[in-house]
Amino acid sequence: MAAGVNLVVVGSVALDTVETPKTRRTDLLGGAASYACAAASFFSQTGMVGVVGTDFPEEFKKIYNRFGINLDGLQICEGKTFRWAGQYSGEDLNDRRTLSTELNVFETFSPELPDTYKNVPFLFLANISPDLQLHVLDQIKNPRFVVADTMDLWINTTRKSLDKLIGRVDMLMVNESEARHLTGETFLLKAAKGLLAMGPKYIMIKRGEYGSTLFSKEKIFLLPAYPLEEIKDTTGAGDTFAGAFMGSLARGQKVDWNAIRKAMVYANVVASFVVEEFSVEKLAKISLSDIEKRVDRYKEIVQF
Amino acid sequence: MAAGVNLVVVGSVALDTVETPKTRRTDLLGGAASYACAAASFFSQTGMVGVVGTDFPEEFKKIYNRFGINLDGLQICEGKTFRWAGQYSGEDLNDRRTLSTELNVFETFSPELPDTYKNVPFLFLANISPDLQLHVLDQIKNPRFVVADTMDLWINTTRKSLDKLIGRVDMLMVNESEARHLTGETFLLKAAKGLLAMGPKYIMIKRGEYGSTLFSKEKIFLLPAYPLEEIKDTTGAGDTFAGAFMGSLARGQKVDWNAIRKAMVYANVVASFVVEEFSVEKLAKISLSDIEKRVDRYKEIVQF
Numbered sequence: 001m002a003a004g005v006n007l008v009v010v011g012s013v014a015l016d017t018v019e020t021p022k023t024r025r026t027d028l029l030g031g032a033a034s035y036a037c038a039a040a041s042f043f044s045q046t047g048m049v050g051v052v053g054t055d056f057p058e059e060f061k062k063i064y065n066r067f068g069i070n071l072d073g074l075q076i077c078e079g080k081t082f083r084w085a086g087q088y089s090g091e092d093l094n095d096r097r098t099l100s101t102e103l104n105v106f107e108t109f110s111p112e113l114p115d116t117y118k119n120v121p122f123l124f125l126a127n128i129s130p131d132l133q134l135h136v137l138d139q140i141k142n143p144r145f146v147v148a149d150t151m152d153l154w155i156n157t158t159r160k161s162l163d164k165l166i167g168r169v170d171m172l173m174v175n176e177s178e179a180r181h182l183t184g185e186t187f188l189l190k191a192a193k194g195l196l197a198m199g200p201k202y203i204m205i206k207r208g209e210y211g212s213t214l215f216s217k218e219k220i221f222l223l224p225a226y227p228l229e230e231i232k233d234t235t236g237a238g239d240t241f242a243g244a245f246m247g248s249l250a251r252g253q254k255v256d257w258n259a260i261r262k263a264m265v266y267a268n269v270v271a272s273f274v275v276e277e278f279s280v281e282k283l284a285k286i287s288l289s290d291i292e293k294r295v296d297r298y299k300e301i302v303q304f
Numbered sequence: 305m306a307a308g309v310n311l312v313v314v315g316s317v318a319l320d321t322v323e324t325p326k327t328r329r330t331d332l333l334g335g336a337a338s339y340a341c342a343a344a345s346f347f348s349q350t351g352m353v354g355v356v357g358t359d360f361p362e363e364f365k366k367i368y369n370r371f372g373i374n375l376d377g378l379q380i381c382e383g384k385t386f387r388w389a390g391q392y393s394g395e396d397l398n399d400r401r402t403l404s405t406e407l408n409v410f411e412t413f414s415p416e417l418p419d420t421y422k423n424v425p426f427l428f429l430a431n432i433s434p435d436l437q438l439h440v441l442d443q444i445k446n447p448r449f450v451v452a453d454t455m456d457l458w459i460n461t462t463r464k465s466l467d468k469l470i471g472r473v474d475m476l477m478v479n480e481s482e483a484r485h486l487t488g489e490t491f492l493l494k495a496a497k498g499l500l501a502m503g504p505k506y507i508m509i510k511r512g513e514y515g516s517t518l519f520s521k522e523k524i525f526l527l528p529a530y531p532l533e534e535i536k537d538t539t540g541a542g543d544t545f546a547g548a549f550m551g552s553l554a555r556g557q558k559v560d561w562n563a564i565r566k567a568m569v570y571a572n573v574v575a576s577f578v579v580e581e582f583s584v585e586k587l588a589k590i591s592l593s594d595i596e597k598r599v600d601r602y603k604e605i606v607q608f
Contacts, residue, residue, distance in 0.1 A: 093491035186395035189533040211515045211528065220605050222568045224515065224526040229493040261608045301524050303607060 007072050007130070007250040008117045009036045009243065010049035010136045011126025012106060013056070017085035018233055018278060020093060025233075028279040029060045030084060032126035032149070035236035038122075038280040039270045040247030041067040042288050047117050047137065049073035051109040053081040062238055063284060072114040082106035086235065092209070093234050113139045122250040127151045130161035135272070137168060145255050147171040147204075149242060155181050167199035173242055175206045188213065189220075202260065204245075206238050214264060219260050224274035226298050233278045237271050240283070244270035269294045307465035311373050311554040312421045312534070313340045313547065314440045315430025317360070317378070321389035322537055322582060329537075332583040333364045335594050336430035339540035340547030342584040343574045344428075345371040347551030347590050351421050353440065355413045357385040358473055359427045362465045367588060368399060376418040386410035396513070397538050398608060417443045420530035424539065424552040429473070432464035441472060445585060449559050451475040451508075453546060477546055480535035481509045491526075492517065505562065508549075510542050518568055525565050530576035530602050537582045544587070546575035573598045 015028030026042040033050040040046040047070040054076065064071055085099040123145035127204035133148055140146075148169045154162050155178065166172055172195055180186060183194035188205060192215035195203045203215040211224040231274055252259045269291055276282045322336030329504040333585045337354040344350040358380065368375055389403040403595035415436055424449035429437040437452055444450075452473045458466050459482065468475055476499055484490060487498035492509060496519035499507045507519040515528040573595055580586045 086362055115570055166426065187533060189531055200522070213531070221608070222528040222606050223608075224528050226527065227517070227524055229491060265608055302526050304527075304569055 004045040004119060005047040005072075005120055006214050007035050007040055007044045007122040007124065007246050008047045008049060008073065008113070008120045008140070009038060009124045009126060009246070010073075010111050010133070010148045011095040011128060011239070012082055013041040013048075013052050014082045014084045016192050016235060016256060016279070017054075017083070017099070018235055019085075019087040019099070021089060021091065022231070023278075024279050027057075027150065028146055029063060030235060030279060031082065032236070032242075034064075035071045035123055035239035035274065036126055036243030036246070037064070038283045039065045039243030039274070040238040040250070041269075042244065042291060043247030043266070044122070044250040045070065046247060047071075047094075047114075047120065049111045049117070050112075050127065051075040051077055051082075051107045053077060054081045056081045056203050063280065066284065067280075073111075074114055075112075077108075080201060085236075086264050088234065094209075097220075097232070102139040109135050116142050121145065122246055123147070123164075123288065125149065126239060126242065130158050130165040130259040133165050134161060134168070137165070145246075145249060147173050147231060147246060149238070150178065151176060151182055151261075163198065166195070169200050171202040171204055172198075172200045173204040173245075174208065175238060177207070179203070185237060189215075204264075205286045206241060208234070208268055212241065212264060212268065214260065217255065219257060221257075221264065223268050224227055224302060226268055226294065227301065228272060228276065233276040234275050235278075237275050238279070240274040241267040241271040259297075259299070265295060265298065266291065308349040309351040309376075309421060309424055309548050311344055311348045312351045312353060312417070312424045312444070313337050313344065313427040313428045313430060314415050314437070315375075315428075315432060315543070315549070316338060316386055316389045317352075317354040317356050318386045318410075319360075320539060320583065321387070321403070323391040323403070324428065324537060325393060327536070329582050330440065331361075333367060334539060334583060335386065336432075336540070336543040338368075338584060339543035339578065340428055340430055340550070341373045341519055342371045342587045343366070343544040343547030343571075343578070344375055344551030344554070346574065346595060347570070348426070348554040349374065349543070350547075350551060351375075351418075351424070353408050353415045353417060353421070353583075355379040355381055355386075355415075357381060357409045360385045365583065365599075370588065371584075377421055379413075379416075381412075383410040384408040392538065398513075399464050400538070410513070415440050425449065426550055427451070428550045429453065429469075430543060430546065431458075433589065434458050434462050434469040435442070437469050438465060440471070443500065447463060449474050449550075451546065451550060451554060453477050453542070456482060456485055467502065470499070473504050475506040475508055476502075476504045477508040477510065477549075479512070479542065480587070482580065483509050487580065493519075496524075508568070510545060512538070515547065518564065520561065521567045523561060525561075525568065527568055527572050528606060530598065531570055531605065532576060532579065535579040538579050540581075541579050544578040545571040545575040546567060554585050568594065569599060569602065572583075573602055
């Protein structure tokens with residue numbers, strides 16, 4: 001692949017309005033692809049596949065550039081950028097309510113990969129329709145490790161395509177309620193077994209403030225979240241987790257249980273940074289060495 | 305101290321009726337002291353301080369004996385044993401509702417320690433009124449490590465005594481909601497800081513299926529719960545955690561950060577056994593070597 005891109009992320013790019021009990025922020029850089037690419041960029045050369053409208057602010061492209069994100073796969077279409085507005089309540093921001101969604105250019109988005117991405121080894125299919133995820137997957141010649149996310153909407157509306165997709169990825173990365181919804185199992189271990197039976201070699205369950213759990217057919221690995229004294233905005237935390245995970249994995253030589261566990265440590269730590277500010281603002285302020293320092297601190301907190 | 309008792313547990317002894325979505329069991333051996341002493345008995349010589357009525361089944365005393373629990377501190381009073389009935393709902397038993405509480409002999413319980421307990425180094429004050437907890441604490445001459453639990457009832461009704469107690473213990477061990485209730489802080493780290501400011505050197509927050517978090521003024525340590533495929537009854541899980549913690553700590557030479565972290569590993573693991581059956585039935589079936597095996601498995605699951 002050209003341009004040294006070794007990880008491609010496909011997902012939404014959005015302008016977000018976020019309300020928390022303390023603050024309201026408008027026109028923030030958002031969307032799963034923004035968070036995942038920013039997080040991955042600390043570790044790997046990351047290419048973004050997404051779409052924005054002609055209203056997409058030039059300053060946000062500059063932010064992407066400062067992260068070193070390759071934008072060959074970012075389409076600019078006539079019209080407005082996807083917009084999302086959400087409200088968080090509770091001091092720990094546990095309740096999220098979507099106030100509005102304007103799909104705009106995202107409505108007719110068909111992700112076409114530039115040739116330079118088609119031999120990429122690592123692919124993260126963030127939460128978009130399973131048909132689009134499959135369309136992207138079909139364009140990659142011989143991917144080494146493919147991870148997909150999804151959401152309740154697709155579980156309810158396009159289950160057939162979603163099942164097909166899940167059968168073709170190396171890892172499904174979903175949150176706890178999605179894992180339950182997909183399998184009808186309340187117990188996480190049973191849900192994970194059900195998901196493994198659908199095809200992926202690995203299942204990663206994101207559990208927000210409670211961390212994350214990795215499953216293979218033989219093994220389990222659990223990480224609690226890095227404990228924080230205050231969080232400002234949890235938007236994009238799961239996508240940041242996924243991006244840092246994929247970036248860290250793409251940086252290494254091997255993709256095995258140990259490499260995946262190590263990538264999960266970085267995923268937890270980078271996600272712990274992103275929630276300390278709105279949008280990707282905190283990620284823009286830190287370096288890999290800040291991440292490494294927190295990894296060391298994290299080890300003290302969770303290793304015995 | 306005589307009889308080799310190096311840990312004393314004071315708390316309720318109860319006859320429980322437990323309803324889960326699948327099963328209803330009556331007249332089970334229950335109460336915080338039963339669970340904590342059974343769990344501690346794998347590691348230390350444990351003495352129980354509590355009260356039962358003349359109706360207390362002989363077979364339950366035999367169960368205590370098989371665990372090797374010292375019963376010098378167990379009072380037998382004219383009347384009926386404390387009874388509790390509760391109902392769990394949800395496949396993961398997350399919702400608990402108390403159906404009835406009959407204090408019976410527990411209503412006038414005044415814990416008087418036999419002389420053989422008065423020089424004991426380790427003391428666990430399970431959840432009873434703070435005045436009774438203080439009364440027990442006053443009878444121990446020079447305790448090395450004292451842990452107390454409490455509940456919302458005492459936070460609401462006897463706050464002054466509770467604050468006095470908290471100021472005198474080495475560790476307060478409460479669940480997440482109690483920590484928030486005691487401090488008015490939503491964020492666990494802030495709540496823990498608030499509790500540390502009340503006097504204890506350590507705060508242990510029990511978080512059910514999400515594990516437990518240990519705080520000192522300088523450090524934090526987090527353990528996720530051992531993942532289980534199915535749980536039958538979560539009654540007494542927190543008391544089992546506390547008992548195994550204290551037993552493990554009392555077994556060792558030192559009481560420092562490392563010893564406490566190690567005790568927390570055992571606490572998590574023994575608690576993971578107790579919820580697999582009703583009452584202390586699972587604990588009655590396992591040995592220390594089963595516990596050690598699960599500790600090894602636990603390490604694989606949570607260590608990187």
